[in-house]
Amino acid sequence: MIKVEWLYWLVGLVFVVMAVQMAADRSNPRRWTSAAFWGLLGLTFPYGTGVANATAHNGGWTLPAEPLGVAVLALIVLAGLNLLGKGRPVTSTAEEREASATRLGGRIFVPALTIPLVAIVCASLLDTSGLFEKGRATLIGLGVGCLVALAVGMLVTGERKLSVPLHCGRSMLEAMGSALLLPQLLAVLGSIFALAGVGTQVGRIVHDVLPDNSKFLAVVAYCVGMFLFTVIMGNAFAAFPVMTAAIGWPVLIEQMHGHVPAVLAIGMLAGFSGTLCTPMAANFNIVPATLLELKDQYGPIKAQIPTALSLLACTTAIMALFAF
């Protein structure tokens, strides 16, 4: 049986290999701290196997969580003090890419489409085959899809060395920097908020304000709450754990028996409508304005606000109508 932990080990291995490449890259002014960051992140993946809750699935192999906590704080310090650098990207020239695009034509899209295709096949057709760990078929399918796509990609492009895609991936990793780790850290923050009782406190306040058993008002509170919180924080990922612990889970799911995936998926998208309206989400709203040399840096936000408000209404309506 293929376990999801194997995928985590693969991810960790990818990070460690890329960290080694970084350490050897003299064009990166901060190569040692960059290599330390990604290497340490890579090591947290196999170590996490021993810490994760699902101890029954990994043969009872347990490790203390505190050292991992120290490692996470070290990652935060390395990224927080801007110690991550970029090397010169390992890539082809514009002419080479044009020539290659002409030669390959539409075939260049085939490996990219392989990833979702394989993942969907694993999640739907092979899920019941017993080949994959129960309930983890999609994630494992993603890993399998990437390996298959890598093989297909090397065939299609005629690339022979495995180090080439790894170098290309590393360049993308360096370009993303610590932004890549932010979603996982926000998930950590969400759990700590939950442990410390932040969600329950917000929930108590909401409970005092909301009339009892009004499903529609509770849905409005969750969706609009996600929207407003995202506008303030500029990030739906940070709003999600707080609003879900406050209203989404205790009220909409436990009290009113909402359909779990529907409530959560739609709630997240209500937050995305908020992202469209806020200068706090600089990378989506201010950066394009700068790139397009707009005089009004709020131009894109102004173009997006009517759509965002309509979609907030849609999320609320769809959740109220179909999630219960």
Add this chain to the structure above:
Amino acid sequence: MIVLLGVVVVILGFVTRRNPVLVVGVAGVFTGLIGGMNPQQVLAAFGRSFADSRSVTVFAVVLPVIGLLERHGLREQAGRLIGRLGALSAGRFLAVYLLIRQVTAALGLTSICGPAQTVRPLVAPMAEAAAERSTGAALPERLREKVRSYSASADTVGLFFGEDCFIAIGSILLITGFVNSTYHQNLEPTQLALWAIPLAVCAFLVHGARLLLLDRQLQREMALAHAEHDLPLPQTTEQKATRQKATEEKGTDK
């Protein structure tokens, strides 16, 4: 109530534009400590939840494949695909781009388009050219800004409401990671991605319609701009004269 200060720390951190990783770290430690945990428990909480949310970062395995394809002209080929649409009107062109952006994002190809990759070099110039072709004149500065803003919006809306249909995207994995570890559920990413489809359709209809309306707005505003320019010259000087006279009279009144 005091634990709500943790939220305040996050908001303050983001509002003052501190490094987001640092904000999240400080807010986590602070909230844990005021929530009554001792330092060892805070460390354990960091470690345990970091291990439980590893699935959020799994999408990094996609990078080598996409990197390899970009090296071999993935973006250039995507650009050519968009280039073939150049004969459409500005609004129709942007609506088709919105659809392409949504569909590719839904397949996990979030990085082949984007503000730096396609909007600046391709989408915005092509939308401007289309607008100028259909109205038959150079765009005034204000309308040029508007067309560019709408080009950026087509990209962002397409990305946001396309990517959630793909299972290996941060937001979907964040939901499963958070819920599975906090509430001991067994959620699968595919279940969540399915529920993102109705909203993807809504987003396309709403924003697509607004992009098509942009064509009409452009026509109307260009007609207005033309009308202003085409006013016979004597009349304007005459108006100017009367206006000047009026202000002069006002001035003497004072």
